[in-house]
Amino acid sequence: MSEKYDVGLGNHNVTLRKNANSDFVSFWDNQAKNLHWFSPWNQTLDWNPPFAKWFVGGKINACYNALDVHQETKSDKPAILWEGENGDSKTIAYSDLFIEVQKFANVLKSLGVIKGDRVTIYLPMVPELIVSMLACARIGAIHTVIFSGFSATSIKDRIDDSKSEIVITADGGYRRGKIIKLKEVVDDAIKDLDFVRHVVVLERTKNPISISSKDKFWNNLMDDASDSCDAERLDSDHPLYILYTSGTTGKPKGVLHGTGGYLTHLYSTFKWAFDIKDSDVFFCTADIGWVTGHSYVVYAPLLHGATQIMYEGAPDFPDNSRMWEILEKYGATIFYTTPTALRMFMKFGDDIPNSFNLSSIRLLGSVGEPINPEVWKWYFKIIGKEKCPIIDTWWQTETGGMMISPLPGLETIPLKPGSGTFPIPGVDISVVDEYGSEIPNNTKGYLVIRKPWPGMLLGLWKNDEKYKSVYWSKYLDCYYPGDYALKDDDGYLWLLGRADDVLKIAGHRLGTAELESCIVSDEHVSESAVCGISDDIKGESIIAFVVLKDGIVIDESLLEKNIFNKIRIDIGPIATPKKIYFVKKLPKTRSGKIMRRLLKSIANGENIGDTSTLDDESAVTEIQKIVNSALN
Numbered sequence: 001m002s003e004k005y006d007v008g009l010g011n012h013n014v015t016l017r018k019n020a021n022s023d024f025v026s027f028w029d030n031q032a033k034n035l036h037w038f039s040p041w042n043q044t045l046d047w048n049p050p051f052a053k054w055f056v057g058g059k060i061n062a063c064y065n066a067l068d069v070h071q072e073t074k075s076d077k078p079a080i081l082w083e084g085e086n087g088d089s090k091t092i093a094y095s096d097l098f099i100e101v102q103k104f105a106n107v108l109k110s111l112g113v114i115k116g117d118r119v120t121i122y123l124p125m126v127p128e129l130i131v132s133m134l135a136c137a138r139i140g141a142i143h144t145v146i147f148s149g150f151s152a153t154s155i156k157d158r159i160d161d162s163k164s165e166i167v168i169t170a171d172g173g174y175r176r177g178k179i180i181k182l183k184e185v186v187d188d189a190i191k192d193l194d195f196v197r198h199v200v201v202l203e204r205t206k207n208p209i210s211i212s213s214k215d216k217f218w219n220n221l222m223d224d225a226s227d228s229c230d231a232e233r234l235d236s237d238h239p240l241y242i243l244y245t246s247g248t249t250g251k252p253k254g255v256l257h258g259t260g261g262y263l264t265h266l267y268s269t270f271k272w273a274f275d276i277k278d279s280d281v282f283f284c285t286a287d288i289g290w291v292t293g294h295s296y297v298v299y300a301p302l303l304h305g306a307t308q309i310m311y312e313g314a315p316d317f318p319d320n321s322r323m324w325e326i327l328e329k330y331g332a333t334i335f336y337t338t339p340t341a342l343r344m345f346m347k348f349g350d351d352i353p354n355s356f357n358l359s360s361i362r363l364l365g366s367v368g369e370p371i372n373p374e375v376w377k378w379y380f381k382i383i384g385k386e387k388c389p390i391i392d393t394w395w396q397t398e399t400g401g402m403m404i405s406p407l408p409g410l411e412t413i414p415l416k417p418g419s420g421t422f423p424i425p426g427v428d429i430s431v432v433d434e435y436g437s438e439i440p441n442n443t444k445g446y447l448v449i450r451k452p453w454p455g456m457l458l459g460l461w462k463n464d465e466k467y468k469s470v471y472w473s474k475y476l477d478c479y480y481p482g483d484y485a486l487k488d489d490d491g492y493l494w495l496l497g498r499a500d501d502v503l504k505i506a507g508h509r510l511g512t513a514e515l516e517s518c519i520v521s522d523e524h525v526s527e528s529a530v531c532g533i534s535d536d537i538k539g540e541s542i543i544a545f546v547v548l549k550d551g552i553v554i555d556e557s558l559l560e561k562n563i564f565n566k567i568r569i570d571i572g573p574i575a576t577p578k579k580i581y582f583v584k585k586l587p588k589t590r591s592g593k594i595m596r597r598l599l600k601s602i603a604n605g606e607n608i609g610d611t612s613t614l615d616d617e618s619a620v621t622e623i624q625k626i627v628n629s630a631l632n
């Protein structure tokens with residue numbers, strides 16, 4: 001843990017942290033001034049725990065800050081260098097994006113969308129996804145983007161929860177050379193949702209689709225739309241979007257983000273972490289369906305008038321060199337990706353990246369899961385040629401933006417492979433024990449956030465009680481993110497994975513509860529428990545333990561197949577378990593709670609530790625036998 005890498009960009013801004021430490025509220029007040037406000041706020045923070053309102057009274061628009069503010073100085077500058085998986089490409093200048101967004105904002109208005117309405121977006125990684133989101137923001141509609149890997153049932157649940165009357169989708173999208181038929185999935189999702197009035201269909205792949213009276217084609221609507229639409233002057237805490245994310249219980253919850261605070265957080269972190277310059281070519285590989293895409297593909301780069309690469313497809317298609325080919329082609333200077341992608345690239349071998357000219361790269365980033373030190377070192381040496389800082393950024397859908405990260409745009413500190421280093425200025429983070437007391441250095445504990453921050457979620461969509469209980473009930477007036485962490489003797493933070501039942505599969509966030517309820521809906525199944533086991537590439541993969549109903553005799557491999565299928569239909573292919581173990585009993589405490597921790601240890605081949613609260617030892621013995629025989 002003491003290995004240090006002295007690589008930075010030579011920035012040494014000490015006053016910023018000093019100001020943040022002395023008064024975090026006026027610190028953020030100053031940061032917010034980097035944005036364009038139609039009218040100023042009269043209160044910086046209204047903290048009514050656990051609800052925070054930032055920049056109260058201020059009027060702002062996210063789309064205006066992303067586009068209008070650049071039209072005088074950067075209208076010809078490329079905003080998006082888009083690369084389709086099938087080899088299509090497009091350069092979209094800030095002025096082009098401005099026109100497209102205004103036209104689509106008028107399209108939304110013509111479909112009856114007004115301020116506060118929800119609009120569901122289920123599109124592949126094409127520029128029209130960004131256009132749709134910004135158009136919503138322009139008129140004050142709340143976008144709710146769904147990752148294109150989710151299934152019809154998942155979409156239905158989300159549309160139903162948000163009551164979106166408008167859905168924007170495409171005939172298809174390319175992924176590993178195949179067409180993912182998004183429109184078909186939407187048709188299935190909305191068949192019983194009568195309140196959905198219109199489906200806007202973008203023609204991306206031109207595969208045949210069935211058309212109903214609700215469907216309208218993107219191009220036809222755009223042909224008739226005017227290219228001028230004023231941005232709404234919105235309250236600072238006007239909701240910008242809902243993004244559904246998995247938690248420990250029940251179905252995914254709608255994380256609700258506001259405008260002024262969220263944009264302030266993004267503007268500042270993008271500058272500090274990526275040291276963004278006008279000449280940079282930024283490339284974040286995240287899909288916009290997840291929060292990294294919302295914050296650091298859509299909003300943050302555009303707030304800064306940056307040029308970025310947007311890629312539609314799989315990183316290993318048509319071959320394993322695709323990422324490096326894109327980086328070289330566009331002369332990328334900043335690359336932000338996931339440990340899962342890096343583990344995959346590392347496995348492909350050094351010769352592939354070594355055969356490309358990656359000399360334009362000056363800064364590297366990682367996000368979404370803990371990065372293994374050996375992967376960090378590979379990234380540093382092979383991709384960064386030992387000259388680029390790596391920022392390991394810890395944050396969550398709920399935090400809106402980065403919370404812990406090296407900040408080469410601000411300061412030069414030694415980096416330690418696998419550590420996120422320090423909290424960003426203006427954010428107060430501790431590592432505590434079960435009772436909320438700070439714990440000694442080098443001891444694993446729970447991460448907590450002690451003060452509100454501007455990117456903080458407004459709440460959960462129409463569910464204040466859940467918001468309070470999920471994030472604010474474990475510790476008094478502290479936000480509980482659900483992560484393990486430790487602080488070393490130099491004060492560096494090390495993120496040690498989830499402390500709850502949230503899984504990170506290839507960086508994708510999934511909850512054990514949603515998987516379990518899908519599995520037990522099979523007529524043969526009585527109980528199920530799901531856990532993650534470590535995976536060389538994906539970080540974690542899913543293992544399910546299943547107890548059959550009394551008297552059921554069935555071909556287990558057939559049932560396993562059926563359950564896999566059901567999960568793909570109900571949630572999506574990303575949630576497919578690696579293996580199902582059929583067992584007679586699940587290990588439970590005397591009060592009847594499933595001991596997932598034990599299952600996880602057994603499935604990972606680890607020592608099972610303390611079993612004093614276990615009700616029936618025989619459950620564990622049987623499971624150990626089954627797992628061991630499968631592993632050997």
Ligand code: WTA
Pocket residue numbers: 245290291292366367368369370371392393394395396397398420481482483495496497498504507508509
């Ligand atoms: C995990 C993704 C270690 C963490 C931006 C968090 C990380 C969850 C890191 C949120 C990191 C994210 N190191 N773990 N650098 N970044 N995580 O909502 O467990 O998809 O709570 O947001 O990812 O996942 P989410």
